[in-house]
Amino acid sequence: MTEIKSPRGTADILPVEQAYWEYVRKYAGDTCHLYGYQRIDTPVFEETALFIRGVGKETEVVQKQMYTFDDNSGTSITLRPEGTAPVCRAYLEHGMHNMPQPVKLFYISPAFRYERPQLGRFRQHWQFGVEAIGEADPSLDAEIIDMAWRFYQGLGLKELSIKLNSIGCQLCRPSFLEALKSYYTKHTDKLCPECKERLTRSPLRLLDCKKLSCRELAKSAPLSSDHLCDDCKNHFSQLQHYLELLDLPFELDPCLVRGLDYYTKTVFEFLPREEGAQSALGGGGRYDNLIEELGGKHTPAIGFATGIERIILNLKKADIAIPPLPTPRVYIAYLGEQAKEEALKLAAELRQNNISAITSLGSRSLKAQMRQANTSGTAMVITIGENELKNNTVELRDMVNAEQRTIPRDEILALLN
RNA sequence: GUGGGCGUUGCCCAGAGGCUUAAGGCGCCAGGUUGUGGCCCUGGAGAUCGAGGGUUCGAAUCCCUCCGUCCACCCCA
Structure with a gap:
């Protein structure tokens, strides 16, 4: 705290x-x-x-x-x-x-x-x-x-x-204020303390006092439209x-x-x-x-x-629906130190091409990374592990319909653009 | 400036003098056998109970002061 x-x-x-x-x-x-x-x-x-x-x-x-x-x-x-x-x-x-x-x-x-x-x-x-x-x-x-x-x-x-x-x-306005003053002066006994103050200071505001008795008075007060x-x-x-x-x-x-x-x-x-x-x-x-x-x-x-x-x-x-703010488009998950380096490079490449991307930044389990991707609201997850490094590919998962496929590393950019 | 309600973990809240080692839910973190989210299950971290003083053998619980917050008045957006 x-x-x-x-x-x-x-x-x-x-x-x-x-x-x-x-x-x-x-x-x-x-x-x-x-x-x-x-x-x-x-x-x-x-x-x-x-x-x-x-x-x-x-x-x-x-x-x-x-x-x-x-x-x-x-x-x-x-x-x-x-x-x-x-x-x-x-x-x-x-x-x-x-x-x-x-x-x-x-x-x-x-x-x-x-x-x-x-x-x-x-x-x-x-x-x-x-x-x-x-x-x-x-x-x-x-x-x-x-x-x-x-x-x-x-x-x-x-x-x-x-x-x-x-x-x-x-x-x-002066003549209207005069009319207001002379009207309210006749009824000072019914005015609340604040309004007595207003009578000299700012007579206009006598009109919008919310006290019941003052509102009653206001009903038959002179109208600005008549002046x-x-x-x-x-x-x-x-x-x-x-x-x-x-x-x-x-x-x-x-x-x-x-x-x-x-x-x-x-x-x-x-x-x-x-x-x-x-x-x-x-x-x-x-x-x-x-x-x-x-x-x-x-x-x-x-x-x-x-x-x-x-x-x-x-x-x-009024329960009015508000358009949500954008969330990153891609979450890059990785397994292992070498994959991490590849993930960092890929993230930089995506951002340079105006594709928003975040990486997981730590060394947590893939499950944890997936959970994090889910909460952060990214539309896709790219996973890089040992297999992908070996084959020069990445796993691309669509988080909305849970479809996943393997694609060559050098085709990602074209696919996301 | 005036009047009233309320302050318990990041959030919602239980507790009303000893059964509290302060409960529960949300959220967070981890796990539920090999590298896959949302549901579910298990575990974990996280609270000087707004602050200070007092009463008491004993206070989150009672009293006082202050602070904050909320609601209303005044006024305004």
Whole structure:
């Protein structure tokens, strides 16, 4: 038993799990290329200021969930807690506004948040995210929701719902927040302690409190849709039109708000039909002011991100079959020291010809070698012993139908190719 | 940060103060007569019973502290 374990909320992804990971990663990449997204990789850590400015000083993430430390030069560094701000930073840093807009980028990278781990929630988790920067048209919102939907569907996660809302923009949100505040102020006696706090800090989040009494209140709370400015209203209704056009089964949810400050207009989430606690598989929204807040010129943008651990959790729950990872094609068994040398040479020769091969490497019985070949899942076993050495042949056994034949040593390569 | 459940070999788990030299299953290793896998049979290795302290003649078993883990809240992927 080792004394040092992986830090709390982190996990090793062992070989037995890798088929799931490869499946999801591969499908994510394929989907992105279908929609014209290109991969970007940003550093695991950034200057802390990026997240404070990007994500929002008052958000839970920035307030208490960041892994922040000073490096040796005294610069405050933070392990990326989310993927959007770094991508926007890269967009600005590399002058991507000079590329054809929108710039469509995707990433598959770990994110770090200091919080209590539980089902589907970790201190390090992997996010697959996409960002389309430089376009305000609601058809882009529809396209990104369509892409996320096809991605989940293609993986095999069919029982999902799409929640949709619009939380307005800088113009119309203030009046909505005022309406919310005045409504909730009348009912402070029925609010839970956390919500009393929210009333001044982040009134939007009053809407998605899960406490029963607060949910009751939320039912007759003012709706953001009643407070949208004309621009936001049009954007929202056009988006819904496009979603219908694309046959996407969205559900309007006036209580859907998201925890990061940069969202404007469109917000959406993907949830399993069977709801649980940490159920959101992914979500996203528009962030039309973020680039500007980071020092660029006004640049509308939208993004989507999903948690890979949660996807895999749901793949398992739904019993979805995953394509297995490849196993070596050939196992080379041998008997005796001289045969071993021949086996090593043959293995090298096969590999040079792109045929995957393993040898048994020890000096165990042929039976043991066969057992090992069986567990390692190779399709064939080549056996070399004294007889084969003498006759310049090998035994080639098909492990699936248990057929075996003797073939001349110099014909193996041609046979396997 | 708050509340609850649980920590026995690589994994699943029995045991609930002395009958434990801690049982069983999976997995691993070896063997079941000459150089052949999957099933079956036999044997073997592998555990300071999460850590530290206490109660007791005696603790895996009772008590305390810590740590870890799981579940829920908060928040989010």
